[in-house]
Amino acid sequence: MANITKSSSGLLFKEEAWTDLSLLWELSPNDPSRVVLSDNSISLLPGEQRLELLIYAPKDRGYVMQSEIEYSPVSATEAAGNTLRSETENYIDLEIRGDDEKLCSYTKIIVNDDSVLDAKCSKDGSKWLYYGNTKMVDMNRIGYYIGEGTKAAPFNIKKCVMYKDNNVLINNFDRTNKLKLFDVNGVEITDKFVVKKKNTQMIIDGTNLIFPIDYLKVQSCDRKTGEVYYEGEMRDIYGGDIYEYAYEVEFFIDNVMLTDTVYDLGTINKDKIFNLKISNKEAYPLKDKDLKVSYYSVYNPGYKLAQLAEEDSDVFSSKLTVTLEAGETKSFKLKTIKDANITNLEDEYKFSIIIE
The missing domain is CATH 2.60.120.200 (Jelly Rolls)
Incomplete structure (x- = not known):
């Protein structure tokens, strides 16, 4: 989950x-x-x-x-x-x-x-x-x-x-789902908050709230059926807090499962294409999500030198739109690009792969 x-x-x-x-x-x-x-x-x-x-x-x-x-x-x-x-x-x-x-x-x-x-x-x-x-x-x-x-x-x-400010952000929230908030006793209190949506962000507006908020239980629900896709807890909440909503997916590069969200493929002395597999472990489909190469740090150039493509395509980019059914595993291509200006990246060749 x-x-x-x-x-x-x-x-x-x-x-x-x-x-x-x-x-x-x-x-x-x-x-x-x-x-x-x-x-x-x-x-x-x-x-x-x-x-x-x-x-x-x-x-x-x-x-x-x-x-x-x-x-x-x-x-x-x-x-x-x-x-x-x-x-x-x-x-x-x-x-x-x-x-x-x-x-x-x-x-x-x-x-x-x-x-x-x-x-x-x-x-x-x-x-x-x-x-x-x-x-x-x-x-x-x-x-x-x-x-x-x-x-x-x-x-x-x-x-x-x-x-920092009056807003609490939840990033990477499925825009097709509904957000519900509950107190420590399990009573729904969503209507006591001003909740806004911006792209894949859910924004809890705390302009008229007193921080910290000790506890909130968060649910991500299907808008039509009410089915709960996710239930989690937020504690000791302050304005300016940023939370990340992450899908349960597994990434494999050349059939080796990645155990960290930051990937370091070592020294790149020539362009190379890897097999990237993604497995959706959620009990629901991930439809029209962005599969992206993102930065580990803006000070490390690795994210600029990695691109993605569909398994049967040679058109590479930093972002793809993908759909994964519940339990489905799909293959993609991951290409690392040698930068002529950098002869040895080694530990600096780091990037993240995310679905949002």
């Missing part, structure tokens, strides 16, 4: 136990007397000056900063919340005040690759209020602040999580 595995984690940073303040955080002004640490939160205490707790933002990429907070101001003039700073010391506050409808338990700051940020907040983690969006040039730090006021309420930060 097909399987699903996490190939890339979206988690960038998290702070949940505040018993010791990480050196990644910068306190400004540096006044430790206005910080109280505990097992489950850090408290910024009021004072005569504004107090900030900042961490350097990820460079050269977008990200999401999600916070669980606790703040109960006693007057309309008190303010605390998230803050962002630039290299030139410009700053933007996402302010929470005592008279504000945005008095909340969760905040999300979503920064895209062009440093445009969207901000939102929620009392329960499901219904969100929108702050708005803006752009800050040279933004390099992000974190929290409490405004000045000696009699103000403390600002408590329970959890800080940073992840």
Whole structure:
């Protein structure tokens, strides 16, 4: 049966136990007397000056900063919340005040690759209020602040999580099948998620979700009959996670079964054609799938020097459209090409063969 595995984690940073303040955080002004640490939160205490707790933002990429907070101001003039700073010391506050409808338990700051940020907040983690969006040039730090006021309420930060974006991707999902999601008790909760489809990707949109999601059971089902082709588990899920849905197939080169997804055929001193056999071990047909030569690493040129053809054809390419019935084994040709500019590839002659 097909399987699903996490190939890339979206988690960038998290702070949940505040018993010791990480050196990644910068306190400004540096006044430790206005910080109280505990097992489950850090408290910024009021004072005569504004107090900030900042961490350097990820460079050269977008990200999401999600916070669980606790703040109960006693007057309309008190303010605390998230803050962002630039290299030139410009700053933007996402302010929470005592008279504000945005008095909340969760905040999300979503920064895209062009440093445009969207901000939102929620009392329960499901219904969100929108702050708005803006752009800050040279933004390099992000974190929290409490405004000045000696009699103000403390600002408590329970959890800080940073992840790559709001989407969870499942690659190589059969576009003709239906995705179903279940909780740990086996109750279907698909309708609680926004699920999108793009080519062979299934995208779980987590814009309005709180990460991490502890557990999801995933089913791939026939749209008409409801037959379950695959059932697997996803755990400790963060925005930006990438999962791979892989069919159960076996590859043979010259009748030797390949036990790794990366293939190294050694030194290529001349063009050579191998016999490639593919066996479908699924209980259902794989129809009109792409059989492709893909890269092991963009730094290794092997994938550029391997091509595929039907068994009775001499027309080679990097991709074929194939159909394999349940239990069927088919033969193809795999040609390795000598590159005149590379005299000895050896360990660098690596590539992957995939069906998607």
